[in-house]
Amino acid sequence: MFGLLLLIHVGLAQLGAASTVYDTSSLQARSYNTTVSWGSCGSDYERFQCANISVPLDYNDASDTRTATIFVNRIQGTNTTHKLGSIFINPGGPGVSGSIFNFVLGQNLSAVLKGQYDIIGFDPRGVRQSKPYVSCFDSLLEEEMFVRNTSNFRLNLPSNITSDVAENLKYQLINVTSETAALSAQCFERLGNTVKLFGTEAVVHDIDILSKLIDGDDAPINYWGWSYGTVIGQYMLAILPPERLGRIIIDGIVDVVGWSDYPIQPVNVTTDMGHVLEGFATSCASSGNACAISNLTAPGILSMIDNTLDSLYRSPAFVTDLGADYGQVPINAGNLRYIIFEAMYDILSWPLLGEILSEAFSGNYTLIAQATATGLNSADASQPDDSGYATSMIYCNDAKPYDQSHPPLTIDQLTQNVIEAVTQNSPVLGEMLYQLGLCQFWGNIMPSKSRYNGTFDLAPGTLRDPILVLSQTFDPVAALASAVRTQERLGDNARLVQQVGGLGHCTISQVSFCTLPIVQSYMLYGELPDGDYTACQVDQLPFTPFNESAAANRTEGLDLESREAWIALSASLSTLEAL
Template structure:
């Protein structure tokens, strides 16, 4: 397999499949001087060479220890929401050495890439034309305000009010999908996880050699990508026009698996087989556990670290009642906010979503508890100034380009059924369920204007050449441990579950030397932890920011690596990078 450089100024559409270009340096803000940025030309359709090509944006932070063991492809292990739509190139050019230290070791190249339709990869999903147009479309709609849940004390029927809001959201979804059809057309069908998996296989062979095994580290949606990766089959062969393609030799991806680590496990079975509103019972099955850990941690920390408490060791139930009463009060009387970057109002839906987002990122519990306290006392500027992810998150409809191609095609759900399911989840699973409709914006795919060129839907229990490593937290509010246990069960001897005893979305939300050592040992020589092994965290959420005089230099370095990586991922998801 050959790897060639393009000439400066050459139109990438004219470059041959398999062409790689590394630029002289990365020009993005915050880029490490040692990092490389570039792109690779891949087939737009791996089964139809005449469809054209795509240009996948790449970044690389090379191994600092010889000899290099090859490329580890990384996808954002995103602790702020579980879905796709995030560029991956910053992981190499901004935090490559930190990933080496806490995951792979220094003898692997860290390779970030922007998946199809996302970031600097071309073609890019661009349904609105400009970011300003998208912002104007969402402004002051239910997608920005969040769903408002009427409290029991209200004279408004909560069910009927939610059904009314569902109708508004439905019209918005229908409109934005029509915009996608007008602007993007059939190219939308070449996105989706199945195509991204083929890109990873293709890029591995180009960068590391035709017989190289695939190495991968990803979390959240990246765990779905990893589950596709180890279960799909791929066709690859030769083509007289490009020297690389497509359809003559069958290659089983399970036989191509080298070292694969997935973290913050989302259920790939639900992702591919049911409408999004039916996923929430499982998605939120650990959310209340995380909420209670937030409340009890706040109580133990006391007012200096968590001003939501009136005194140290206050009853967590009292803190919860104040929070719930405050959020309910915003239903009838939203908070006017005139001192934020973009003045507006703080609604019940926005406040609850902010608290749920806080649960996902325990490293933020100290500063965010202050933001919540300030809002409860009349100053909501910090909350409105914090970009929400989800529907208002980074990019155009980047997430829809993935999730709508991955979902099974289903008829438009009856809004009454959607609301009834949500009310059941609210009562029996988690009170945060309505936040998920905007934080995890996968609704409206019944209006997606194209049929994907390929959609893989299982099976998910293949026997692998090398076992994979699965990380899952005991109190992950959005990708619960039951999902990690399920994929471990499906893969059997081809996987091993490593549990981290702590809150947050993905293991990288809190430092754990135990988790780091397990991951590095696995990447080093394939060593797996014992069955049932549980790692503890080395810092509690409300300890972050305290004076660490008792910590060793190594522990402080680990804490800083995890904190920096966590903040980078959060900024990526919010569109700040």
């Protein structure tokens, strides 16, 4: 949603070798791992070890002896004297590679935790290097052709929904749902019944097995999850016995009760999207030369965005200077909306967004094309596809299937849901992630064989170590309200930390030297903040070069290595986005 990231999903897909196309005929009876055979991850990742671990494919059918293979990597803690075990990490998505996330951020996470944990990254079932993975095309080139010849789920909308716009939106959704149904059939043809086995319930059981193999049967599972990774964390609390659970941090909270209900609609996802966009406009306008459109007022920036969307909606442009692999690239309002949406995840991307908007306001759309166009490279015909549609497949395994009391939505209802989100949440970005509500068109998934159907409530005092719940004030896809509901539902089993003034997806995207010692005290010593709620000010501001000395009053007692690693975590997200 929900990825640290949906935003960096494309970047992650470009880093590291793609997994081979999975042939479901090879899903035969195999013995499960009893030990882990760690090996080299290659010369580029000398500090890491990698392994493939077999787990049951279907946990709900004891007669099914087939296995899935989970790709795992780790960076070992350097403080062997005070070792605290392992910590599993997941960056979100769903569908983002946890192993690649670990390759990029693992050393900094290890430093933040003072080398006392092994950092374990893994590709959840259905994703990237794990097998089976969500493979819907014969090659990467075929996937690129599909993306290029379809809407790629982007809706072409102006800033104001009139009756004519609503009718056009309905037509767009008819096309999108047809494309989705065709894609679903193609995925099912390649994957068969395994499409029903990618749910989060199964992922939690996978983590349980991985933990026992890596750390031993009696070692508690420590976990740090962002975005959709917070869904995994909350499922762990509900599914696993309390004695299996160690110290758990979830950051950028998804409301797991809504996640597991009937397919979610955009009005419930983008609640704070408009506030983040307003934060961009306000900080840009007051930034001096740090933002390319700071000559405009904040209302002026928002007005120019509206005007540009309206112009591209009425008269799509064409960019022809990207090279032969791209040809003539059409640009409409949907492209610009998506660019802005991506930038809302991370304030460090806002200077680039200012440059893109400056060019777009002048009628130059090359930067938009560079960021959103899909090229066709003949060499990709020999490369496997990259599990790009794992997000919908995993989510639709978790969602409640429609029934007689709650029938599938009509096109008119889907249209009204998009209009409601745009009207209530943001005229520029309200519709984002609407495709999560299209599970009825992924018809071969439901009913899932890996859907958790129980409660997410915990009795008071259930957890030996209450979890840490972290949230920004304004998160584009994981509203603070979701974090508040989560803490209230878990009661004394959770503590909430809000980064006051925080803008962007997950607290990790914006430095706070108040949040850092809370994380360290919890993960290293099991110490929790007093009370259910703690407010932490952010120390990193949009369009402002980060100056650690400005936060001197909050760095006392924090060692230099920890501070530098905490800062580097935020910067690493921007590195991933640029890939």
